[in-house]
Amino acid sequence: MTTHAFTRRTLLAAAGLSLAAPAVLRAQTYPSRPIELYVGFAPGGGTDITARTFAKFLETELGGSVLVVNKPGASGEIALAQVARAEPDGHTLGITNMPGFVTIPIERKAQYRLDDFHLVANLVADSSAFSVAPDSPIRTVEDLVKAAKARPGQITFGSTGVGTDDHLALVLFEDATGTKLNHIAFRGAGPLATALVGKHVDVAGLNVGEAVPQGANLRIVAQAGATRSRFAPGVPTFRELEIGIEMGSERGLVAPRGLDPRIAERLARAVAKVFETPDFLARIEQQYTEAAYRPGPAWRDGIAAADARFRTLWQSHPWSSS
Incomplete structure (x- = not known):
């Protein structure tokens, strides 16, 4: 190997090491802010x-x-x-x-x-769930279906946004039951829970983990897990009610x-x-x-x-x- 070739290869190797060094340093000092x-x-x-x-x-x-x-x-x-x-x-x-x-x-x-x-x-x-106010006349999923069929498009359903799990649970629910609810999107579960407590919506699509902490402020009528939740064992699944919804x-x-x-x-x-x-x-x-x-x-x-x-x-x- 000539001196010229050796020097060129050495320089290239050194350049490679100098380029790699900042990346290695960044990884070693991560997070740096x-x-x-x-x-x-x-x-x-x-x-x-x-x-x-x-x-x-x-x-x-x-x-x-x-x-x-x-x-x-x-x-x-x-x-x-x-x-x-x-x-x-x-x-x-x-x-x-x-x-x-x-x-x-x-x-x-x-x-x-x-x-x-x-x-x-x-x-x-976290499984999707349908909740209502404690004194709502809708006490069961059967009540919800009857009310929705009696007043098509008038029962309001709040979700945390279009395409979220609670909204898609509603889409599947409407298809399975032949109903149509009035979908209203909120910016998060906090504002949605407040709206339900204030009776600004009839039904809220809240996850089990969002609904259970609300305690007596709401009542979960059904949830969309594959099985009953250990956090809400008294709440039936939609599948138990012969409505083929599984969402979370x-x-x-x-x-x-x-x-x-x-x-x-x-x-x-x-x-x-x-x-x-x-x-x-x-x-x-x-x-x-x-x-x-x-x-x-x-x-x-x-x-x-x-x-x-x-x-x-x-x-x-x-x-x-x-």
Whole structure:
């Protein structure tokens, strides 16, 4: 080998090392500033509470601050778009909410695509449910069906946004029962629960984990889990009532696409450690929510299956007009 060739190769190798060094340093010092965790709904709802609980434990594992940022609107699209546009340096994360995460790009020209994100992990699951005011004349699902058929389009149903799990539960309910309700979208579960208590809506689509803490302020008439919830064992499932609805909210953690593999690995390990923490699991249970940890690759398979399922539903029941 000539001296010239050796020198050139040495210089190229040194250049490669100098380019790699900043990336290695960024991964070693991550997080180097507060992490922003975006939530697409108003404070006080299930997604917001999950995010705030998770953020505290993630801080411990990563050794840095995690700040929850609420950007409500468009069924969560505004917050997700903010994450999709952010630098993929691990300092901007987002909480997704199924099925809205996959249904928004199906129903409209969205500000993000599913492949704009690095999927970190799914965190929790929470079944959809229909609730009414304590003194509502609607005491059962049968009462709701009768009232809706007697007054088509007049019974009001509040959801946390078009394409959310509670809205799609309504779409499936209307199809299964031959009814039509008046759908009203809210900016989050907190405002929706307030509207139900104030009798501004007849029925609210709140998750079990959002409805149970309301105590005597509301009454759950049915929930859309595969089985009865241990948090509301006296509430029947729609399937028990021979109405074929199964729907719920899954909340996961995403980062912008292109996340440095070293940072991605550190973040994944931190999330896994959170789910090994008894105190965190106890907090989730206190929120009447089921821990449903699935690391990125396994969660990706579930997202793909859900995307296919909801695209099929869209073809037969386009819900944006519901």
